[in-house]
Amino acid sequence: MKMRLLALLPAALLLAACNKEAPTEPAKPAAETAPEPEVAIAGIKPVDVPAGFGYPGNRDEFQAWADTWQIDNITTAAWNLWAGMTSNSGQSWNGTELPVWDTWCGNEEVFTAKGCVTLERPARAFQKPSQIGHTALRAGKALPSDTQVVSFNKFNPAMANYLGSQHAGPGNANYSYVAMQDLANLNAAWPAETPISARKVEETPYQPDNGGTEGFTAIETKPVIFVVKATGLTPMPLWMGPQQSTTPANATPETWFNCVLLDPAGAADPGTAPVPATPAQIAQIVPGSTMACKNYLYAPLATIYNFKMDAAEAADWNALAPNSGDGGQGLTAAEGDFGVLGGMHVNSKAIVNWTWQTFWWQPGADAPDNFPGSKQGMTDNVAGAWRNYAMCTAWNQTKGNASKDMVVCFNPFLETSSGIPAGQTSNCMSCHGTATAGSPLSGSPLSLPTLSYPAAYTQPIDFNNDPRYATFTRTDFSWAIPSNAFAPPAAPATPAAPASEATR
Numbered sequence: 067m068k069m070r071l072l073a074l075l076p077a078a079l080l081l082a083a084c085n086k087e088a089p090t091e092p093a094k095p096a097a098e099t100a101p102e103p104e105v106a107i108a109g110i111k112p113v114d115v116p117a118g119f120g121y122p123g124n125r126d127e128f129q130a131w132a133d134t135w136q137i138d139n140i141t142t143a144a145w146n147l148w149a150g151m152t153s154n155s156g157q158s159w160n161g162t163e164l165p166v167w168d169t170w171c172g173n174e175e176v177f178t179a180k181g182c183v184t185l186e187r188p189a190r191a192f193q194k195p196s197q198i199g200h201t202a203l204r205a206g207k208a209l210p211s212d213t214q215v216v217s218f219n220k221f222n223p224a225m226a227n228y229l230g231s232q233h234a235g236p237g238n239a240n241y242s243y244v245a246m247q248d249l250a251n252l253n254a255a256w257p258a259e260t261p262i263s264a265r266k267v268e269e270t271p272y273q274p275d276n277g278g279t280e281g282f283t284a285i286e287t288k289p290v291i292f293v294v295k296a297t298g299l300t301p302m303p304l305w306m307g308p309q310q311s312t313t314p315a316n317a318t319p320e321t322w323f324n325c326v327l328l329d330p331a332g333a334a335d336p337g338t339a340p341v342p343a344t345p346a347q348i349a350q351i352v353p354g355s356t357m358a359c360k361n362y363l364y365a366p367l368a369t370i371y372n373f374k375m376d377a378a379e380a381a382d383w384n385a386l387a388p389n390s391g392d393g394g395q396g397l398t399a400a401e402g403d404f405g406v407l408g409g410m411h412v413n414s415k416a417i418v419n420w421t422w423q424t425f426w427w428q429p430g431a432d433a434p435d436n437f438p439g440s441k442q443g444m445t446d447n448v449a450g451a452w453r454n455y456a457m458c459t460a461w462n463q464t465k466g467n468a469s470k471d472m473v474v475c476f477n478p479f480l481e482t483s484s485g486i487p488a489g490q491t492s493n494c495m496s497c498h499g500t501a502t503a504g505s506p507l508s509g510s511p512l513s514l515p516t517l518s519y520p521a522a523y524t525q526p527i528d529f530n531n532d533p534r535y536a537t538f539t540r541t542d543f544s545w546a547i548p549s550n551a552f553a554p555p556a557a558p559a560t561p562a563a564p565a566s567e568a569t570r
Contacts, residue, residue: 109186110157112169112223114282119150119447122274122283123416128461132417135466137459141443144423144459147414149447151285152371159188162373165452167287167410170220177244177550181230182221190379190405192216192291192386216291216386217480219546224271225284225415229547233268236260243267243541246514246551250505253539263530266540267547270415284415286546290408290426290479293375293383293399294328294367298352299343300397301325301359302370302406305426305456305478307434308490312358316484319408320395325359326429327351330404332366336451340365340430356396369429369454371407375399409455409479413494413543419529420543421461422494424477428456438476460493463526472496472523487521496520499527501545502538512553 115121120143131139151167158164172189175182194216221229232240237255241248256265270284294300303319304326311317327343327350340363347364375383380399387398409426424439432440439458458475465471473493476482481489497519504515517538520527529540541547 110169110188112171112185113155113166114223115150115166116153117280120146121150122272122281124274125272125417129417132461133467140459140461142445144457145443145445146447148425149445152452160374160376167220170222171226173219173550176221176226176229177552182226189220191218192382193218217288220287222285224282225286228270228284243547244551246507246512247554249503249514249551250507253503253505262535265535267542270542272415286413286544288411291405292395292408293397294404294406295352296330296402299327299329299347299350300352301355301357302328303357305433307437316482318482319479321358323360325357326363326365328365328367330367334366334368336368338366338369354396365429369451370427371451372404375401375403375405377401409477411477419495423457423459425455425457426477426479427454429454432456438474460495463493463496487519488523492523496523496527498543498545499529501541501543503541503548504538514548514551516548
């Protein structure tokens with residue numbers, strides 16, 4: 067199957083980020099800056115979802131499903147997207163065959179002045195998920211101590227290329243969406259008469275298949291990573307609902323009663339179902355684990371997506387852990403240990419308000435009442451360890467336009483923190499609909515103003531008319547943009563004036 071590879075942009079596009087003079091020619095629309103099929107880069111080649119998985123999909127058809135809540139069709143499309151993203155890219159790193167999504171550019175390439183111009187290794191710059199500290203930072207409070215999970219963002223070629231481009235905006239100027247000052251300048255440049263519906267960045271790309279030409283659309287992901295030691299049995303938290311937690315109101319992973327002991331030396335069959343752990347296996351738990359486990363299952367490491375950490379990744383993990391935790395595991399990493407995928411948000415611009423689906427590791431039985439989702443409806447296209455992940459979707463804020471019943475869809479690894487308002491009753495679309503950039507920059511270090519997350523999910527948000535947007539710029543449902551935009555470099559210190567003769 068033909069892969070779509072990342073088109074490169076010169077670093078100079080982003081180095082001009084802080085100077086907003088009008089260009090001699092207008093910026094190209096996002097669709098024109100989409101990845102060219104024959105362009106490759108040295109090292110790992112970021113490749114898009116291959117043909118055969120219903121990607122990027124028919125926007126009109128997808129929108130009709132969202133509008134009328136055709137959940138069976140939505141579920142099938144979401145599982146097929148998962149199958150395409152997790153299919154083998156034909157590339158490997160440090161002994162691990164890379165799925166398509168793990169070839170994509172990350173924050174450290176996209177949200178820098180140099181842009182995504184090379185990818186010498188998989189983009190896995192470990193960080194604390196931005197949503198956990200969003201509310202606290204806005205209120206000037208300390209970050210919450212719970213949900214100390216490790217994450218990062220990944221962007222498919224179309225989205226990385228969009229972010230690396232300059233975009234036309236008000237004031238007859240071009241703007242970079244990865245530069246904090248540009249976003250603030252864009253927000254300040256809207257004429258006073260601009261309607262709320264127009265105060266937004268340029269749409270991220272969507273282009274359907276056209277005859278023999280493969281289409282594309284923007285995709286963002288947020289993986290959640292845990293560590294498994296190379297020897298012994300490492301407990302991996304297993305979601306079985308909020309009641310199976312020491313803190314049901316905020317059922318963060320380190321509080322879950324159920325854990326699976328992952329065995330790197332176990333059978334390499336990803337279809338192996340977890341079984342109750344024996345006393346001898348429980349005795350092999352790696353020293354230092356601090357999970358709240360009460361009930362133990364056993365499974366081979368092959369049941370979860372994993373990659374072997376090299377020395378640099380282990381060092382990055384250990385540098386992050388003292389400041390933002392390690393998922394509550396209490397473990398340090400060493401070269402040869404494994405990073406494992408606990409869960410992942412996936413959003414695609416296949417419809418105007420994006421399709422939203424989130425996945426988390428759920429081997430064996432689904433959680434009680436399939437809350438907030440399950441493995442039901444999984445297509446045969448999903449293969450290997452990827453079949454051990456559950457899913458929920460939120461292609462609409464409500465269960466169809468005619469319904470007042472709000473959708474509940476959250477990732478147990480990401481939205482259970484006390485730092486996220488109403489996380490366990492949230493849905494992806496409403497939350498990301500508040501993604502915004504304001505002005506002016508303030509604080510030290512500099513901070514970009516944004517709207518708060520929804521305080522509750524009792525009614526849908528009118529994204530085109532809500533008065534809260536009147537002084538902000540909507541960032542096309544992407545919290546990655548305002549959360550990761552880089553600050554302008556500090557101004558050089560002004561040399562002190564020479565002392566006058568009178569003061570010598």
